[in-house]
Amino acid sequence: MSEPHQALKDRLRDGVEPIISVQDLRKRYGDREVLQGVNLDIYPGETMVILGASGSGKTTLLRHMEALSKPTSGRIYIKGVDISNCPERELAEVRRIMGVSFQSAAMFNSMTVGDNVALPLREHTKLAEPTIRLMTQMKLGQVGLQGVEDLLPSQLSGGMRKRASVARALAMDPEILLFDEPSAGLDPIIAAGIDELILELKRAFKMTIVVVTHEMSSAFLIADRMCMLDQGRMIAVGPVNEIRQSKHPYVRQFLERRPEASEEEGERSYLSGL
Amino acid sequence: MWPTEPAKTLISIFEAAGRYAIDKTEYVGGLTIQFWRGLRAIWKVNPITGSRLRWQNTVRTMAVVGFDALPVVCLIAGATGLIMAFQGGAELRRFGALKFVINLVGVSMTRELGPLMTAIVVIGRSGSSFSAEIGTMVVTEEVDALRTMALDPIEFLLTPKYLAMMIMMPCLTVAAVASGILAGAIFIYFTLDMSLGVYLRATFDALHMRDIVSSMIKAIAFGTIIVQVGCYEGFNVSGGPEGVGRSTTSAVVKAIFLVVLADLLFTAFFYFFWQ
Numbered sequence: 001m002s003e004p005h006q007a008l009k010d011r012l013r014d015g016v017e018p019i020i021s022v023q024d025l026r027k028r029y030g031d032r033e034v035l036q037g038v039n040l041d042i043y044p045g046e047t048m049v050i051l052g053a054s055g056s057g058k059t060t061l062l063r064h065m066e067a068l069s070k071p072t073s074g075r076i077y078i079k080g081v082d083i084s085n086c087p088e089r090e091l092a093e094v095r096r097i098m099g100v101s102f103q104s105a106a107m108f109n110s111m112t113v114g115d116n117v118a119l120p121l122r123e124h125t126k127l128a129e130p131t132i133r134l135m136t137q138m139k140l141g142q143v144g145l146q147g148v149e150d151l152l153p154s155q156l157s158g159g160m161r162k163r164a165s166v167a168r169a170l171a172m173d174p175e176i177l178l179f180d181e182p183s184a185g186l187d188p189i190i191a192a193g194i195d196e197l198i199l200e201l202k203r204a205f206k207m208t209i210v211v212v213t214h215e216m217s218s219a220f221l222i223a224d225r226m227c228m229l230d231q232g233r234m235i236a237v238g239p240v241n242e243i244r245q246s247k248h249p250y251v252r253q254f255l256e257r258r259p260e261a262s263e264e265e266g267e268r269s270y271l272s273g274l
Numbered sequence: 275m276w277p278t279e280p281a282k283t284l285i286s287i288f289e290a291a292g293r294y295a296i297d298k299t300e301y302v303g304g305l306t307i308q309f310w311r312g313l314r315a316i317w318k319v320n321p322i323t324g325s326r327l328r329w330q331n332t333v334r335t336m337a338v339v340g341f342d343a344l345p346v347v348c349l350i351a352g353a354t355g356l357i358m359a360f361q362g363g364a365e366l367r368r369f370g371a372l373k374f375v376i377n378l379v380g381v382s383m384t385r386e387l388g389p390l391m392t393a394i395v396v397i398g399r400s401g402s403s404f405s406a407e408i409g410t411m412v413v414t415e416e417v418d419a420l421r422t423m424a425l426d427p428i429e430f431l432l433t434p435k436y437l438a439m440m441i442m443m444p445c446l447t448v449a450a451v452a453s454g455i456l457a458g459a460i461f462i463y464f465t466l467d468m469s470l471g472v473y474l475r476a477t478f479d480a481l482h483m484r485d486i487v488s489s490m491i492k493a494i495a496f497g498t499i500i501v502q503v504g505c506y507e508g509f510n511v512s513g514g515p516e517g518v519g520r521s522t523t524s525a526v527v528k529a530i531f532l533v534v535l536a537d538l539l540f541t542a543f544f545y546f547f548w549q
Binding site for chain 2: 066067068091092093095096098099100102103104106107108109119120122123124168
């Protein structure tokens, strides 16, 4: 992990602008403030892992980066464009440089896997059908899937569906790739395969990758930098080693997988009563 | 001490009424915005200037909405026509005016029952399925996936359905009217011993151009309501699979209510302004 981070430090020293910049982002649902003034800069070519417990706001933060939610206040810049407040046409342009892999894979069940991957190419390019078919095979090959073009998503295993969704996200050669819980619901071996795929994409295409997860082993393996959210607040941002050695009590608790103090005590008192 | 108990009750009634009014206004506003966005996207769906993918979707939806619904629409409209003939015949026979059953069946099927029965069958078959299909896509993040691919879900999902409905609803309505009128012919054949040719000529004599035009206008309006309500309920699903079930029920109930309301308004309009 240290080598890519060194490269990142070099870029920062050279004054590279962040490719994604989240500034004082707040999101409120009714009385509940899910994001409470989040600030985060993500630089070109780095892999940022967003950590946090369930309900900490990490998926909400990712949805704002994907321009799927409007913030209550604050700004999100993608390559300098404020996606929290820009016209639909400009937003469409920004979205073309992003690929998203959803937690549920979000493959279109009525289309074949090949048609799923080809969809952005058919919609946004004027490529001829044989070229599109060739590119579809190539993208599926990049994620380790061959000969599945004519299958329906329901005929694939969970891991294969995730890979196919990554192939679809790669279809337009995006500069930014966003993953929501890439290993959720997968067994450890398949999950390790997805981690390996993310590492390969990082090596081969030098993409900016943002991953939301709470799988610590996966996070330490793929991240250049990490950030941690707790109840909608950004409590730590930094390189992997910095987060690993953090003295912040919540970060320590999260990394060491310790339960909430009150819960632990409650459990003990319950057990002692038996 | 202020506010007093009666004042508090009054305030809460006003609050509830206000909230209800805001909710309904929001609903109608949402439907209207969706309608205009769908209408604007039609040029991207038609076979001449539109995308091949969308046009293929439109043809597929036309087959499901129109062709597959044809037997059940004809059966229900036929049964309705026959019921109308029996009920009308029972009363008109007492006045020696049995032949006016021809006018009764022809006019009521064309103006009213043909479009209405078709709409009710289509709501049950297609309105509910549009809502369930889009609702499931919302729950499984497929609609979000479309947005992240810079594809407009309205253009991609709603507009092909809308165009298909605009083509198929008038066709189904014509089929329903024809079935109802032909079913009336069975009654007339057995009671008045009138041939089909004479019956049909008498029916056409009873009909005016305004009856046919109002029937087609109603068919298009009902089709618009069915698609817009079904898709709107689908796009606004929340709460997982349970939410999909709720939205499907809501789509059917709201579409039936709005279709009947629109029918009333159109009927009143034609009564007062196009006699």
